[in-house]
Amino acid sequence: AQSVTQLGSHVSVSEGALVLLRCNYSSSVPPYLFWYVQYPNQGLQLLLKYTSAATLVKGINDFEAEFKKSETSFHLTKPSAHMSDAAEYFCAVSDRGGSQGNLIFGKGTKLSVKP
Amino acid sequence: DTGVSQNPRHKITKRGQNVTFRCDPISEHNRLYWYRQTLGQGPEFLTYFQNEAQLEKSRLLSDRFSAERPKGSFSTLEIQRTEQGDSAMYLCASSLSGASGAYEQYFGPGTRLTVT
Numbered sequence: 001a002q003s004v005t006q007l008g009s010h011v012s013v014s015e016g017a018l019v020l021l022r023c024n025y026s027s028s029v030p031p032y033l034f035w036y037v038q039y040p041n042q043g044l045q046l047l048l049k050y051t052s053a054a055t056l057v058k059g060i061n062d063f064e065a066e067f068k069k070s071e072t073s074f075h076l077t078k079p080s081a082h083m084s085d086a087a088e089y090f091c092a093v094s095d096r097g098g099s100q101g102n103l104i105f106g107k108g109t110k111l112s113v114k115p
Numbered sequence: 116d117t118g119v120s121q122n123p124r125h126k127i128t129k130r131g132q133n134v135t136f137r138c139d140p141i142s143e144h145n146r147l148y149w150y151r152q153t154l155g156q157g158p159e160f161l162t163y164f165q166n167e168a169q170l171e172k173s174r175l176l177s178d179r180f181s182a183e184r185p186k187g188s189f190s191t192l193e194i195q196r197t198e199q200g201d202s203a204m205y206l207c208a209s210s211l212s213g214a215s216g217a218y219e220q221y222f223g224p225g226t227r228l229t230v231t
Contacts, residue, residue, distance in 0.1 A: 009155075034219070043119070043206055043222035044158070090157050102148060102171070103220060105157030 002027045002093045006106035014114045019078040021109045023091030026072065032094040033074045034103065035065055039087045047089075050074060061085070086113045119223035121207050127229045128197055135193045136226045140209030147190050148220060149182055150206040151175065158206055164190060165212060197230045204228075
């Protein structure tokens with residue numbers, strides 16, 4: 001069965017600092033992996049996705065993530081945090097590999113950005 | 116493209132009442148999903164449709180829950196005899212699905228249900 005673990009329910013960074021949000025996955029098949037962002041009282045917006053092509057995936061708003069099979073990780077990074085990045089971030093894996101399945105989400109990491 | 120829309124955005128109901136939520140997917144999307152999100156948790160899958168066919172239901176979807184997508188366009192999610200444990204954000208998502216698989220899911224803003 002597929003699962004996702006997000007390390008750290010809350011991460012706080014200063015504006016301009018590096019953002020690193022951690023995600024580890026478990027999957028019995030080659031995984032498709034996703035990062036979504038959720039602003040308060042809103043739905044989820046896709047930041048980026050890994051679909052077995054390039055291991056370094058670039059997304060919107062300068063976010064990127066690197067798929068590391070040996071570490072079963074898909075950490076999200078951004079070189080320089082902006083105040084507008086403050087939100088909750090969810091890592092997800094497709095529940096049966098490939099893109100056919102439903103999404104299994106982690107519990108989320110809330111990112112705070114200090115001025 | 117107006118995105119996925121959900122109505123109502125907020126619903127407060129008393130325990131034991133029935134509620135119905137509506138989701139309008141992106142017009143050309145043939146897949147429609149329902150998820151539930153409780154405070155401090157990620158969304159959890161409830162059910163999904165391909166066109167008008169309901170292809171999968173989670174064990175979370177008790178017999179008090181029913182979902183329909185009668186013409187393969189909008190969908191409704193009904194909860195009968197609501198309980199306080201049903202209080203959550205109900206999220207709808209849609210995607211395209213073809214021979215090469217399904218594409219990314221686009222989420223609506225959600226309906227927040229509060230059962231008093």
